[in-house]
Amino acid sequence: MEQRNFRTARTAVRVHELTDGMLVHARNAADSSYLAQTVWPSRFIGEDYLGHGCLVVTAYAVTDRVPEGVAKGAEPLLTVLPANYLRDTAAAAEAHRLGQCSSYCRFPGH
Ligand SMILES: [Zn+2]
Numbered sequence: 001m002e003q004r005n006f007r008t009a010r011t012a013v014r015v016h017e018l019t020d021g022m023l024v025h026a027r028n029a030a031d032s033s034y035l036a037q038t039v040w041p042s043r044f045i046g047e048d049y050l051g052h053g054c055l056v057v058t059a060y061a062v063t064d065r066v067p068e069g070v071a072k073g074a075e076p077l078l079t080v081l082p083a084n085y086l087r088d089t090a091a092a093a094e095a096h097r098l099g100q101c102s103s104y105c106r107f108p109g110h
Helices: 021-033 085-097
Strands: 037-041 056-060 078-080
Touching: 021 037, 021 056, 021 078
Parallel strands: none
Antiparallel strands: 037 056, 037 078
């Protein structure tokens, strides 16, 4: 699919237009913090276009905060999980089930 020209675009990036390049920052933030990142469309289109990396802005999902620079009236596009999040969570759940929890186990029942 051909990409819109965001230097002349009048509407923010949409979820089906996201590329790996646009999500690099969200992935890095999620991986380094171990916290999911919510991705929003930015207002940096048209005359304010700063490059593909700036078409989205992110915030930690747990804070439920709307980050600076979100396009007016926009809703979140998606949430990026830290690398290995599902694998690590599954492993922690299995350890908990077996009573082999780590000291930072987050599952209830201790
Ligand atoms: Zn446990």
